[in-house]
Amino acid sequence: MEYELVVGLEVHCQLNTKTKAFCGCSTEFGAPANTNVCPVCLAMPGALPVLNKQVLESAIKLGLTTHCTIAPYSIMARKNYFYPDLPKGYQISQYEEPICSEGYIEFDLDGEKKRVRLVRIHMEEDAGKSIHDIGEETYIDANRCGVPLLEIVSYPDIRSTKEASAYLQKLRAIVRWLGISDGNMEEGSLRCDANVSVRPKGSEKFGTRTEIKNMNSFKSVENAIQYEMERQIEVLKSGGTIVQETRLWDADKFETRPMRSKEAAHDYRYFPEPDLVPIEVSDELLSLIKAELPEMPEVRATRFVSQYQIPEYDAKVITTDRLLADYYEEAAKVCGDPKATSNWIMGEVLRTLKEKAIEISAFPIEAKRLGVLISLVKQGVINGNTAKEVVFVKMLDEPTSPQDIVKRDGLAQVSDTSAIEKEIAEVLSASPTQLADYRSGKTKLFGYFVGETMKRMKGKANPQIINDILKRKLESV
């Protein structure tokens, strides 16, 4: 029998607000343990939480972007459980009446459009950090207690491991584009649990599902789901039944294994959080937030194609990251040549980012400097090769302007026809064999003569002028 995979994902996305969800403590990463804490996030008696406005707005932004219904009335709830890194003994979350519900996320996969529906998006707070691996005790750092999260719950609409990973990447791109989270999976800003089941192909009924936790990269999400699917099919084929349970992915052993039932047995006894007042989202607030939403990637890519006449593929690549798209537009504006700028981004810039494994925000050449460099080529001050291989490389290491580098290192392009003509004459007289071959029809040797001339002129000659003079000389005799 052939089986079909059915997956739903629950994603926790850490917001990049300056302060925690319910108190004014900083969310700064890497602070010394238990220094970003206060009576509210340490659960001192009598301390009262107050919701961070930015958290609400971030939730609404993500909800609007993913086509959700934004609840006009919504409440916070307490989710009760005991764990040492949860000082209050409950997590403030949402249960009934979450802020966003019934939306969808669309993405391209192998040239096809795929839509995954969302059940809900709700606001909640993170727990602290437990350190188990030193000594005989567990150590608690409460700095992360109360850091705001959005939980995004999908319907079981995902049918392959590739779809799961594509969905996650799209979600990551959206939160980054909106500027509400850095979306970094390895650092835990994006955490994913998967509900996995299988069913006979063609069947309408869902199989029993297991919940997979502890996947901290796109690759491990794919691997864990793949493993779990195969495990379940194996169980069913040998006549067994799937037990509904929570399983942990072990990336080293490459397997999922059940959590002890005690850990998985939950009765959260949700009830409305009496310390926080209900949230009302008026049409007015909604339109204010709508007005703040950035131009989304698909829209921006379409605009790039029509406004700047760049290829659709380039436009898509450049709009995968909002900062990269901003960078492109700024550089293009400075040099006034959007097509050349797109070529530079697609070539030198993206290649350098990949080599250095950095994001555009950490790229050493600011958009304006790149724009100036491109205009130097456009104006004929330097040729394209000098720009790419010499000036660009130097600009990566020093904050100097491209004009200063050109001046300092004597890189200006030589457009002096008589100087070029002189070198060409010498190249031709030094290569009688090649010249004869060229004349007998091996016209590919044209490039050889250009190269030799360029070599003699230390790469600084204007290639267009070399071409023109060479053509004239070779055809004249």
Next chain:
Amino acid sequence: MAVSKADVDYIATLARLSFNDAEKEAMTHDLNEILNYVEKLNELNTENIEPLANMGDRTNVLREDKPVPSISNQDALKNAPDFQDRFFKVPKVIG
């Protein structure tokens, strides 16, 4: 809506409390009394009445996203039964 001894066991587990048999007996009795007392509310007709999520009538009490000073690490650990260096120390949680 009677509370059984099994219910008391279950609630005690959730609350991380342990009782001896006599205490469980007493607790079962007390919880039943409490529920019976609250049961009186069911005499009211609550049809068409929205559930009350909060005692006040205010909504949208929000803070700006501006950091305020936290308390010191020393103060944070002051009430802790046990701590070491900058950390709260608790019995080993098997992860």
